[in-house]
Amino acid sequence: MKADRRFVLGLGAATVAAAGGGLAYALRQEAPLPGGTLAGADMARGHRLRTGDFPAPSRFEQVDLVIAGGGVAGLSAGWRLSDAGFDRFKLLELEDHVGGNARSGRNHVSAYPLGAHYLPVPNKEAKALRHLLRQLGMITGDSDGAPVYDPEQLCADMQERLFWQGRWQEGLIPRTGITAQDRSDLAAFEAAMAGYSKRVGTDGKPAFAVPMAYSSHDADLVALDAMSFAAWLDRQGWHSPVLRAHVRYAMRDDYGTEPDQVSAWAGVHYFAGRRGWAANGSGDNELTWPEGNGRLTGRLAGFFPQRIAAGQIVHRVSREGPLLHVDSFDVAANATVRTSARAAILAMPHFIATRLCSEVGDAAGLSYAPWLVANVTVDRLPGGRGVPLAWDNVSSTSDSLGYVVATHQGPDAIPSGTVLTWYLPLSNLPPAEARRLLVQRPAEEWKRIVRDDLLAMHPDLEGAIARIELWRWGHAMIRPTPGFLWRGEAVEPGPPLFLAHSDLSGLSLFEEAQYHGVRAAEGAMTLLGHSHESLL
Template identity: 85%
Template sequence: MKADRRAVLGLGAAAVAAGGGGLAYALGHAPLPAGTLGGADMARGHRLRDGNFPAPSREEQVDLVIAGGGVAGLSAGWRLRDAGYDQFQLLELEDHVGGNARSGRNAVSAYPLGAHYLPVANREAKALQHLLRQLGMITSDTDGVPVYDPEQLCADLQERIFWQGRWQEGLIPRTGITTQDRADLTAFETTMAGYSKRVGSDGKPAFAVPMAYSSRDADLTALDTLSFAAWLDQNGWRSPVLRAHVRYAMRDDYGTEPGEVSAWAGIHYFASRRGWAAGNSGDNELTWPEGNGRLITCIAGFFPDRIAAGRIVHRVAREGDRVLVDSFDTAANATVRTRARAAILAMPHFVAARVCDDVGGAKDFSYAPWLVANVTVDRLPRGRGVPLAWDNVSSTSESLGYVVATHQGPDAIRTGSVLTWYLPLSTMTPAAARRLLVARPADEWKRIVRDDLLAMHPELDGAIARIDLWRWGHAMARPTPGFLWRGEALQPEPPLFLAHSDLSGLSLFEEAHYHGVRAAEAAMTLFGHDHESLL
């Protein structure tokens, strides 16, 4: 089945070697719809890699520089402003902040360019709950338990899977499966439930979000020495239905195949979510048409006066007890030197190691490439079985399916919509996948996207108005075996602080938010600024 799914999109090893091909190109030859090709600014990224920036031509001074405007950097800025500390500046390479939580918009709807939801927060995620209260997403408490605004929670139907010619609710097929499939699914779910309820000998949950609150019992940390696929083998669970679902999950959150994911990270996916909410909201997600772009806009709105976009930070160095931060201002075509008391490097680790000699360990990280397509349709998809859901996955596709941007809110009544389609390039090495992501022409990617959707929904023939592509060459850190708490050993000495989700090895909003808050509070402690920790 795995090989068949690869053939649908022409993404197997032979297809890569040939530069394309496979069934994806045989489903139709109608003119391709219009659309744009976007992504992280490769020109600026490659300039940072290659160096050769001019010498500084002007200087600035500020107490604290935050280098990087993804979720971690923005969360650091939010925490500083929340604590009444304003002497900071955030420098962002791109023209827009947000990292892989950015969003776009067209005449039909807003839509995500990457991350598209936030699960209801765990009890241990206190800093995140504080933010969600400020944003009005947690509206009150009932007996000390958060109450979420129902308008922010994913509406029904949440998920469905295309299985044996029909759409079924949920992401695991429950009909047309064998007795052994049922036995393995039951055993797996029972084991995950046990891990979810377990409290370690150190009094911490076995698996927590943020992961810093997880137990460090030896038998749990030992799970990081083998792959998730090997752990499934050890348990004798070989059901193709279970394996397909596990593969979907690992590619969905980590962009990585189960054979390359740490068993600890694999179990964390299934056992760490214990949403703390009143009523029946604990297993729901917060989502919006623009995905996590909603959160980015809200967080940046707390301190717009402290954000400087289009600034390529290319050198961070100590000068006595101070820090020098050199950044290239793309609008002014000049390098600016900022003298600061401290700096938070809120950037992927491989970038931080490039710009700052105090940061090492870059070779310990690898990053998953993704293609995201926002497909504008004149009419909503249908299909046999349960009706259209927010998240729609096909068991016969190598893609992760699509989410419907207009699933909820006032736009839900529209006949047309934007379908955000996801493909992690996980069947090859990340380096090879990045080369393919760049080398394959936009029209070939659009053909792949179109044909994959038409394989699920023949009724969309003639209804696809646009396909807007977005490439992520380094979308997320891959939690390969040995990743666990790797980031803790890489923290430099103050006044330098690291803050990014890849320090956790899990590219989750909660992890990025935690590291941003942690770094901001450490900087305030260094400065002697009075604050009460949220962590």
């Protein structure tokens, strides 16, 4: 199916009018589109796992531990091993560059994210993450027992703004031009989320924690996972379209998924799970950089660069006596390498892990959200009525998630031009159908969609868009559909095989991937007899 682009983006007459009227819109469709590339995760390498047409091993090597996968989880496992003084490991990555969906790019104007673009200030329970941030110099000390963050790496003002009723307002929830019922439902919802945020379960754990492994297992909380977030809102009697639009934005922003397909537990977690612990009132802020979370994955890889082998398609993991055999196809050498190890960490999406290893349990019902990311180079900063340009800029009239400004941080924060990183989760379609659309739609059509959406928000950018770099993510993130909670506990194969991926949490968050990478690394070190003190 080739869906109409107005269906995918929700573009209608009002949006066309906001972009300058029907005639201007029609003329724009005939104008040349900006240059730019279409790229993404290497589908050819990934899809080759389906056919399995790899040659037999012709090279052989041995290490104590193999990490298969160089996303956030795999890199975190490698960092934890290096941090503990364990160096008898090797990380194999399918792509030519590590980083997973936290990779980044760069042009003559700025670095920019290709996926994840920020890290919220961590919760108190996120001990391993704070340990990493101290090593990276992002936590610079302590004040009254709370960590102090480097202010240059915290998101600068203004952080967020919303295009609402023809003007830009600060924050992402409309506060003007709304009904009394809107105000009542918003207030009730915010009070409920605040209550969940403060609640401590009967087991002594926070009701909702980050990483989620530290969350309470109280029965009434776990029961939220049996229904969708939309159904839970219905049960509360909150039908305000303003509230529902904000909830939809939030679910698509973190999960790439519509509220009627998100577990109510995951929905509440989005709003109640963040309790950033920091001095000087900065706990509700984010850490962000021009290249987004590529800053973090780049620094993680920098702890053990000599142990990373990219361009390696891991296609089989088997057991022979006390050893595991990890077969990987070296793309550059056109040869299969067999790496024998005493333990292995499979740091990859679960649907891939099940293809490689028969010992990995099948988690039925897992699905993944496809996304399009566009990095748009503009010759001048966007304007508009209302509050000034922010880091995160969202329009109430668009089905996109808006854009972040790559040059918002740092000494060059107010240049004449910039890169706008624009996000679209294809959540209006079933994931498999959306993936087909993502692949089949021509690059020029995607560019037209991106351009028209930006010009609907910013008619003043007419003629200022220099390039549109497109990046496709077919399986960008796990979707936390109802029934996802603790699915990961059912799929672990057990030592000497360890799983490490945010799929195990059902939440595609940096904190979850890092937690599972550290957990797997510490489990492997224990198995291999390497002394260490747990960070978890």
